[in-house]
Amino acid sequence: MVESHRRRARAAPHGGRRPSAGRRRGADVEWVETTAKTVDEAKELALDRLGVDEHDAEFEVLEEPRPGLFGRTRGEARVRARVRPVQPRPKADRRDRKRSGRGGGGGGRGSGRRPTDAADEASTTDEEAVPAAPSDEPARPSGEGRRGRGGRGKGGTPRRDAAQTTADRPTDGQEPTMSDDVTVEQQATMVEEFVDGLVAAFGYEGVEVGTRRIDEDTMEVHVEGADLGLLVGPRGATLQAIHDLSRTVVQRQASGHHEGRVRLDVAGYREKRREALTRFTQKVADQVKESGTAQVLEPMAPADRKVVHDTVNEIDGVRTTSEGDEPRRRVVIQPD
Structure with a gap:
């Protein structure tokens, strides 16, 4: 309250x-799990979902892509991450x-x-x-x-x-x-x-x-x-x-x-922004589900990307990834 x-x-x-x-403090900080083509991309996606910088998070690599024929890779990288717990001094x-x-x-x-x-x-x-x-x-x-x-x-x-x-x-x-x-x-x-x-x-x-x-x-x-x-x-x-x-x-x-x-x-600007971005994300997610075609959103700040990730995470049939580098990093909403 x-x-x-x-x-x-x-x-x-x-x-x-x-x-x-x-x-x-302690181990009760919630973990998030992400998958991507590479370990680095999976870590970036996890940072987007946590809404923190890399030095404020800790990672655990669960699975790495396996090398295949002709230099190709098989499978996806799977990483879990959480906000780094604070240890008492x-x-x-x-x-x-x-x-x-x-x-x-x-x-x-x-x-x-x-x-x-x-x-x-x-x-x-x-x-x-x-x-x-x-x-x-x-x-x-x-x-x-x-x-x-x-x-x-x-x-x-x-x-x-x-x-x-x-x-x-x-x-x-x-x-x-x-x-x-x-x-x-x-x-x-x-x-x-x-x-x-x-x-x-x-x-x-x-x-x-x-x-x-x-x-x-x-x-x-x-x-x-x-x-x-x-x-x-x-x-x-x-x-x-x-x-x-x-x-x-x-x-x-x-x-x-x-x-x-x-x-x-x-x-109250930030709260209004959060509510509007949630509605917009739901609308785009519905379009992706109907068309089966991924949609790339415009570049967003980490906090806005977290709103998009959290919103899509509650919708069946779609998922999100991130691409690009700051400050032009953007979210992709695609069929699951």
């Missing part, structure tokens, strides 16, 4: 740590890192990154799969877990410019950083502060920036208000760029182990 929490005031100290709600090592990471003064906030969740909103072959950027959505009333941006010019202390949180940071090693485990809540707080400053730099009024929990491993920083199309951009390109910048901010302010992941959404 989605739950929200209110951010602390900007002047509040950040010395305390919140309870950890990081990724599940020894307590002694944690204490050593905690002492070394906190010796330069307090105030450093921990954060982290999960590159798996950062996908740009790519084009598809059907207009239904590309919802228009929101432009006239009315501002929602302020609620728990959100921070309003109204009344900024009435004597309040101005926030730091968004650029100060990235480019103007000292580089002489004196900036305090957290080198212990960094919880997903701490990461979300850092992303929220960065986005809040960026929204101010854009000159928006009456816009709310807040956080909410999606599941045990995931929190979302969301921006709500009117006329936010500028923050979304064509097919989500600007939203993806802001997401990438927020990950950079997190990396610069934390050097410890990062738990969970934080995603960013503006005016």
Whole structure:
């Protein structure tokens, strides 16, 4: 169940740590199994389905193609993969890192990154799969877990410019950083502060920036208000760029182990995109089943490809493969 929490005031100290709600540890991470002509292609397909980078996954080769006559191969490669489980660090090592990471003064906030969740909103072959950027959505009333941006010019202390949180940071090693485990809540707080400053730099009024929990491993920083199309951009390109910048901010302010992941959404764009892409994929899958002819979709980001793979996986009679290299990698829906 989605739950929200209110951010602390900007002047509040950040010395305390919140309870950890990081990724599940151990062997309960779900495995996915893929087949392809080569082991590398099977691994790429598995990464698409998991929606993560290669260094965040572990693989097990179940079967390799066998050499045949005249240099040909027989059979297919079969691979299974899963998101790499997080192993707890020894307590002694944690204490050593905690002492070394906190010796330069307090105030450093921990954060982290999960590159798996950062996908740009790519084009598809059907207009239904590309919802228009929101432009006239009315501002929602302020609620728990959100921070309003109204009344900024009435004597309040101005926030730091968004650029100060990235480019103007000292580089002489004196900036305090957290080198212990960094919880997903701490990461979300850092992303929220960065986005809040960026929204101010854009000159928006009456816009709310807040956080909410999606599941045990995931929190979302969301921006709500009117006329936010500028923050979304064509097919989500600007939203993806802001997401990438927020990950950079997190990396610069934390050097410890990062738990969970934080995603960013503006005016509900990503959810609308996901729903539209699911409908589009179902439509194309039906066409493939009727015609018996494979269809190649336009290049997509990893997160969008994962939506396509997951949708087709629930439909009998069709299957998916991926072809090409980033950023032009695409999904092929073909008869099973």
